[in-house]
Amino acid sequence: MSRRTETLGRLRMLPLHAERLSVGRLPRALFRKLRGRAREVRFFHRVDDPESLLILEGLVRLRVHVPLSIELIVVPEPSADFDPEPARSMARKRRDAHELSIRHGLEPLPETIEAPPPARVRMIQATLLAAEAKEERLVLASELGRALFRDDGERIAEAARDLPPLSSLDLRLTLEANYKRLRSDGFYEGACFSSESERFIGVESLGDFEARVRGIDEPERSPARHRRPGPFVRQRVVFLGSLERASDAMGFLALHPHRDSLELHAELIRPFRFEGMRVPEERLERDRREAFEFARRAGLRFGPFHEQNELGMARAHALFALGRDQGNAVDLLATIYRAIWLEARDFSSEGDLMRVASDAALGEEIAREAVARSGEPGLMPPLATERLEELELPEGPVFCGQGFAYSGLDRFPLLMARLSRTS
Template sequence: MSFKSLVLSRIIAFITDQDRRDKRADKFEAKRKRAGDPHEVIFFHDVTDPYSHILLLALPDVIKDTDIKLTCHLVNEPKDDVVPERVMLSDYALKDAQVLATRAGFKCKLIPPSDQQVKKVRSAIAAAFVENDIRTACNISKALWSDENIPDSEYHWQQSQSEGTAILTKLGHYMGGMLYYGGEWYWGLDRLHYLETRLRSVGALTKSDTFPMPSVPASTGKVHGRLHMYFSFRSPYSYIALQRAIALTDAYGVELKLRFVLPMVMRGLPVPKSKRLYIVNDVAREAKRLGLPFGRIVDPLGKAVERGYALMPWAREQGQDIRLAQNFSTAVSSQGIDATTDKGLRRIVETAGLSWDESKEKLLIDEWSAEAEINRQELTNHSLWGVPSFRFEDKCVWGQDRMWLIEEWFQDKNRE
């Protein structure tokens, strides 16, 4: 392992260390109590984002009958460097937010708003936020996403949105739909349960989770089919998703087909520092919830990814591609193993029950790059770009947060 890789690995391990995170939370609470400050949750709202809208709808019930102080800010849409495929994301987010809203029990049909409606709503919601009137803000947002009449407002929203975006940036984030409490970020309805758990732990909340994360697999069955998983050896979310996809497909007898693609950076798509930091912290939190090791990362970007992909077609022929992918992602995400070295890669290969001598020969053959491009193009054809993504028959979904949705697909198929 190079000195740079060693240093970066230790920095990430420090950042994601749970004991350190717990001590930081305890320190924050002690300081808050000494100052006599309330439990202040900060919400950053992007009026163009359907995930922000769904989260906003949930917040009045979260803070009802509590002494939680909810501070709301309007923010700009995220910059291009954190949303490299803006059009595809907008289309996908609308569909996914609708699925999420339905699962959470919100009776609404999301209709994409016009630019004129968005401009009108910015003013009305900014005025409601200034008055700390969360119920009115919810009603205005409902009107926006339901194509209903939006009340007129003369409030000059530009300064409020600029100030909100500045606060978001100063605190270390880059997009709306976020909640912030005591140094930790919570994205959308999918991460609200973490905030609620934390608030319960400090006595600020007594009610149960608004949107509990479904357990997956929740059942078993016998389903004939194939689940395609588009993944990257560099993606921490792919690491978590792979472990979960294996368990889910095993429970239903579904074939798991792995489709590797180049990491976003190796495809020329930017991933800024603020986004990388949020991802590793979020994955650490998710890994703890799921009982998976995480944190001793050796970034496989470049050579290590290429070496790993070079072995995948051969491992597939041996019936060991899933095991190799599982070992590789675990090694670079939680065991501090450098796959750029023969020592590191050999350990990964042999743990998968494969021959190191044979694998050395396969490393010299470039069969993988054409396959990676085919997989990327297929992903794009399904209007997706990021990993992990999944396809089952004609249904596609992005992200390990939707494993419960994939299980619903399996259950629907099982009932046919």
């Protein structure tokens, strides 16, 4: 089986797999309703992650409409092989927490949140694990999380005195066991939950979960709302992304239709794996899954795609570098993204490369020059760390402009809201 056939086969299974899951859930959901039982939710909570706190409070609020039995499982930071830039990942979450809390109709978090002291984080972890009652743990997690992010060390110490925490050894062993549970559920970091064989990651997934459990088409805070942005005032928006990541492609293709309303600029970067950092296959698979789900919600097509080899990627980079000076770099990048992630074009094939160049209205000479000069340092984009370090952002589709910088598909609704607010 060729690499292309294997890739296409795996992609075709995505919607079929999702359909099988939904059919398999029906008997359990009907049985639960007939018995009048609450829907079970397994929530993996990272106490120093403000997004995890917002998920918790969103789930608790949802119990007004739907009976939920929430099991809160305290987990530590993700393993180093999954997140090579943990400091940037958490800085991103702290920076966006205030906007996210307002967007989801929750009590606003502080506009500025500093990295919390590790000792306070451990104290909250131990206190929550010592709370045996399920409801008590939920209340404490919300109260102590709010105290942590407003720098209220006294409230955290008071809770530790009222409820003696676990020992350091018990804390470490329990967190390790909880992280194994998280991985066995198919997750890699906190701020996520599962319910009836479905997995939900990040605060933006609350909208999908609410729509599912309440049986409504689209709640007010659904991520699907970014399909109906308001009119934009023309302003500069810079996109930073790589050709190798499906999520970068979907983020750019979702913004591309609004290019006439914005001053949109596009820059390519090379992802961390080109800097010698090991990126697990599970993380790449999660990126593709996230791109697939985003495309489904946004009404975009995703697949069939072709995973480019080193030669194909070098030629794609060369085509972009040489072609952007000949015309519209934004439309050229959209054409290349579609070729890789929607049309399964193989850039190591000169025939496919010529067809992509033709689709982008580039001359045959540009395509042949891309073949001849592929791999030249001057035609390769900068490494991710070189561009993202100044923005203090992790990998992901990055959108930045005057007064804002967002990273990740899960921040696309914030971007749309920001661009609409300026109109």
